[in-house]
Amino acid sequence: MISLALKYLVSRKRQSLFTLLGIFLGAAGYVTISGFFVGFQRYIIDQLVNSSAHVFIQYRQDLLETHSLDEAFFGSDMGHVFWSARPSGREDYARIENPMSWYDRLDSDPRVAAYSPQMTVAGLLSKSRASASVTLTGCIPEKQSKVNDLASKIVEGSFSDIGSGGNRIVVGRELQRQLGVELSQNINVTVGSGTPTPFKVVGIYESGNRNSDLQAFGALADVQKLDNAANRINEIDVKLKDYNQAGEVARNWSKMSPEKIESWDTRNSNFFSIINLQTLMRYVIVGVVMLVAGFGIYNVLMMTVNQKMKDVAILQAIGYQAKDILFLFLFQGLLLGVSGALSGILVGYLVCRYLQTLTMAGPPGSTTSEHLHIALNFGIYSQAAVLAIAASIFASFLPSRAASKLTPIEIIRGGVE
């Protein structure tokens, strides 16, 4: 039966080839498109995960509700208060209430790799007439460089030169350009209604992202002094040993503390919705290609079955069974599917390897360019194989079963009369 199936395929070279081509394109397309998308996503996630902390503990923010203020105004002895205009707004604490207990908790948690307490304020940086309003983060450099990779993005000076105090500051490349400042020069920093304080620029960093290059970092103690808030912090950035645990850790901690706790993936949730959309699109594209390829197999086999009705009749008359006939046609579809899938995967792999050698501009806003990141993981290839082969089995099953249901007498009688 196998040799007969092969002879059938060979005798219709062009049809077989075109059907093969359909499956081939489907598999190659799946591998290439998936490699491209998955590689890109993984690259972006790596960037996010490596460059930033995984869990962010921020000062408590409560929305006011109707009865939030009852006690403060009327004491606890009032039964029920009716507000003519109900209170609204947000209650900010602007600080983490009890940082020492957080430090204890973080120190004893085995999942935590490092943490860095911060004080983030809005500040005005100025040098002579140039000025820029920026986010100024006060941190302890040794701790900060353990939770993100800012230190490695310093292009001039050094991040650790911030030290533990002494009015030294590190600015992003964009900010440096806006202010026209150079390393070792002084700029004035104003926070709120305080007086301008001179800070010395000890480092310039370039992250590749325009927005984050518009920030500034100083020593925690200095920033606290600027804000007249000794010992106050409003954020703790935490790096975990395994970033995949971030969501779970964030949920756990928010249950036991009033602070606002975010994981890196919720902070970047819009990025993840783009990824999901991409994944959906990938499946749609490949689904359509496979559908078309499947229809190709279906058509060709249906045509073969119709052309070979007489063969089916004589095979049954000389003692072949329905299952032999089913196999005869199913094997053809399967062979097309398997060889199309394998050649498609191979070519897809080669295309991916080629794409890897190309360079591209980085993500929007970045100022560096990179090689294309193409995923070559086994999962994509096995998925492509399974999809292509499943599509071809499915598409060849129906015509094959139709052939096996034919009875010889109907064909012979039809042929005679």
Place this chain on the structure above:
Amino acid sequence: MAIVAEHVDKVLGSPPSRVLTDISLRVDDGEFVALTGRSGSGKSTLLYVLSSLDTPSAGSVSIDGMDVGRLSPTELSRLRNEQIGFVFQFHYLIAELTALENVLLPARRSGQERTRREYAESLLERVGLGRKLDRLPRQLSGGEQQRVAIARSLVMEPRYLFADEPTGALDSINGEAVMKMLEETNREKRTSIVLVTHEPDFAARAKRQIHLADGKIIE
């Protein structure tokens, strides 16, 4: 050992029309029976019912004492493979296979392709195609194609051979050659032969003639 039909009716088509009415007959081993009658008399239908390719609407057909209607698909296909040979008006050769491969197709079914190969070659030699074993059907003439089909029907040395107008599409020389082969087979192998034909000359060469008219046997 024989083929026995008892009270066979056959109704075909829609609206249903009666093609065979109350047919009872017996084909003994080694017999050579000719079924004759005008076209539409039901002779081909009777052949297919007798040969297990078709089932009677009523009544029963038994081959070697086995009721054909009660055989499982596996038993039925084995019966056809080992005991029964078919020759039709059309040759039904598979276009992608050579003459020899076509002849060996029934043997391949039961895993006897190798053991039957020599016999298949000798059959093709006997029908005058000893030098055309590897030709494809389209490289053979109509008469040659039909001779290949006969060789195929004989390769398993069946006990029964059913032939439905095997000479119908052939000229008289080729028709005569086919007829001779059937007679030889019947004589040498004691194969029972049921032949449908509307040519009186060929029918007359059978040992027994059964004449049908309007689905009934006319004695």
